[in-house]
Amino acid sequence: MNDIFIDVDYAQIYKSGQKIGGDVFLLSRNPDNNQVVCTLSDGLGSGVKANVLASLTAHMAHKLSFSELDLTHSAKIIMNTLPVCKERKISYSTFTIADIRHPSLEDIHINLVEYDNPPALLFRGCSSLSWNREKIDLQRDGAFKKEELSRSYLKMEVGDRLIIFSDGVTQAGMGKSLPLGWRVEGVRQFAQQQIERNPSISSHDLSQAIVRKANTLDRLVSKDDITCMVVYARKPRRTLVVTGPPFTKEKDALLGEKISAFEGRKIVSGGTTALIVSRLFNKKLKVDMSCWSPDVPPCSTMEGIDLVTEGMLTLSKVALILEEKKQVRTLHDDAVKKFVEVMQDSDQVHFIVGTKINEAHQDPNIPVEIGIRRTIIGRLRKALEDNYLKETSQEYL
Amino acid sequence: MGKREKVLVKICVGTACFVQGGADLLLYNDFLDPVVLANCEIEGSSCLGMCKMSSTKARPPFVQIGTEVYGDMTQERFCKLLAEAVNA
Numbered sequence: 489m490n491d492i493f494i495d496v497d498y499a500q501i502y503k504s505g506q507k508i509g510g511d512v513f514l515l516s517r518n519p520d521n522n523q524v525v526c527t528l529s530d531g532l533g534s535g536v537k538a539n540v541l542a543s544l545t546a547h548m549a550h551k552l553s554f555s556e557l558d559l560t561h562s563a564k565i566i567m568n569t570l571p572v573c574k575e576r577k578i579s580y581s582t583f584t585i586a587d588i589r590h591p592s593l594e595d596i597h598i599n600l601v602e603y604d605n606p607p608a609l610l611f612r613g614c615s616s617l618s619w620n621r622e623k624i625d626l627q628r629d630g631a632f633k634k635e636e637l638s639r640s641y642l643k644m645e646v647g648d649r650l651i652i653f654s655d656g657v658t659q660a661g662m663g664k665s666l667p668l669g670w671r672v673e674g675v676r677q678f679a680q681q682q683i684e685r686n687p688s689i690s691s692h693d694l695s696q697a698i699v700r701k702a703n704t705l706d707r708l709v710s711k712d713d714i715t716c717m718v719v720y721a722r723k724p725r726r727t728l729v730v731t732g733p734p735f736t737k738e739k740d741a742l743l744g745e746k747i748s749a750f751e752g753r754k755i756v757s758g759g760t761t762a763l764i765v766s767r768l769f770n771k772k773l774k775v776d777m778s779c780w781s782p783d784v785p786p787c788s789t790m791e792g793i794d795l796v797t798e799g800m801l802t803l804s805k806v807a808l809i810l811e812e813k814k815q816v817r818t819l820h821d822d823a824v825k826k827f828v829e830v831m832q833d834s835d836q837v838h839f840i841v842g843t844k845i846n847e848a849h850q851d852p853n854i855p856v857e858i859g860i861r862r863t864i865i866g867r868l869r870k871a872l873e874d875n876y877l878k879e880t881s882q883e884y885l
Numbered sequence: 886m887g888k889r890e891k892v893l894v895k896i897c898v899g900t901a902c903f904v905q906g907g908a909d910l911l912l913y914n915d916f917l918d919p920v921v922l923a924n925c926e927i928e929g930s931s932c933l934g935m936c937k938m939s940s941t942k943a944r945p946p947f948v949q950i951g952t953e954v955y956g957d958m959t960q961e962r963f964c965k966l967l968a969e970a971v972n973a
Binding site: 762763774788847849 | 936
């Protein structure tokens with residue numbers, strides 16, 4: 489598993505009165521070569537038209553950045569493809585592409601390409617860094633204005649943040665609370681304050697804070713789509729999920745060693761497994777009778793383990809919720825909710841799956857939801873990877 | 886007469902017990918006689934291990950009352966057994 493996690497998230501508020509956005513954000517992760525690509529595009533105008541332009545741009549830019557094609561050529565292809573606006577007789581949308589590669593902890597770099605979006609900000613801790621951007625003039629036939637791409641190659645360290653936003657952010661409050669809008673300088677100062685207040689602020693929280701502030705400056709009637717995306721390189725938050733007893737009793741001790749050696753949060757899922765862990769560590773296992781619901785057995789507490797739950801019922805419910813991307817706040821206050829919260833708050837989840845067959849589950853009276861442990865873990869991993877972009881790994885014992 | 890010791894009760898909340906009636910037993914606050922309840926110390930057990938014993942004919946859900954483990958537990962049987970244990 490990687491020692492580095494690239495936390496990317498964005499927040500968005502549409503132009504007041506619009507039900508569809510003209511700013512489009514895309515994110516892809518390619519774990520095979522430790523690559524993360526994120527794209528933000530802002531289409532001309534607002535509403536459906538802008539969304540079409542921005543979606544086209546973002547998807548093309550995104551795909552092309554994975555290809556070997558020269559960047560200026562890609563940009564020309566994009567601009568030649570965009571449909572022409574009926575009113576303004578031009579085809580136009582802006583974009584920013586951040587191609588992040590992180591082969592190792594010491595080597596994290598970003599290829600940043602910007603076209604007409606407000607300049608991105610880079611923060612190292614609380615201080616904002618500036619850098620030189622290489623300007624490329626496109627000189628495209630049929631261009632209605634000077635088309636200049638800017639390209640930069642940035643080295644990133646653990647703890648650095650890259651903030652990219654649309655002009656809805658920099659122009660927030662224009663003519664209302666601020667004569668010329670919030671401007672890049674205003675965003676820079678605000679982001680700096682937020683990071684000073686909470687040095688480990690997540691990309692989710694920081695992008696939300698910036699977007700909400702911009703909307704407030706617009707007096708809650710946004711004049712343009714407000715979108716902000718944050719890339720944060722940090723150490724991953726790890727979680728270990730232990731479920732099922734090892735195939736042979738001799739391997740119990742190995743399980744104990746693996747649990748104690750793990751750095752991060754630990755979840756034990758399964759009644760028998762919990763008993764084994766409790767015996768190995770000589771810690772008392774106490775069932776918390778206050779936290780259960782009709783379809784989820786109560787969770788337990790054990791010193792040194794962050795969460796102890798029942799096995800198959802809880803896991804299959806967790807898998808279902810993660811597959812359906814249900815909101816945590818809508819869930820019952822039970823073991824499943826706690827489990828989902830920990831999952832969402834982790835970057836990397838490692839599963840240790842015991843392969844001993846539970847004789848009691850072979851009974852035909854048992855409901856079919858109690859499937860095979862491996863199948864459920866497979867579903868869980870797929871949901872975590874596909875829906876929440878978490879890294880997962882697994883081993884059998 | 887000195888104060889009597891409470892009867893220790895463990896309800897199994899393992900998967901097999903929970904899905905075959907154990908969940909109903911956890912509602913003990915609603916169906917148990919308050920006098921009986923006051924004389925019992927009820928806690929959960931993550932697994933009593935009985936469901937895997939081929940020697941027992943009894944089936945889940947299992948409950949341990951004092952030192953004895955009972956299977957095929959229902960709310961009615963639970964009330965009866967607890968009342969007996971408390972009054973013993």
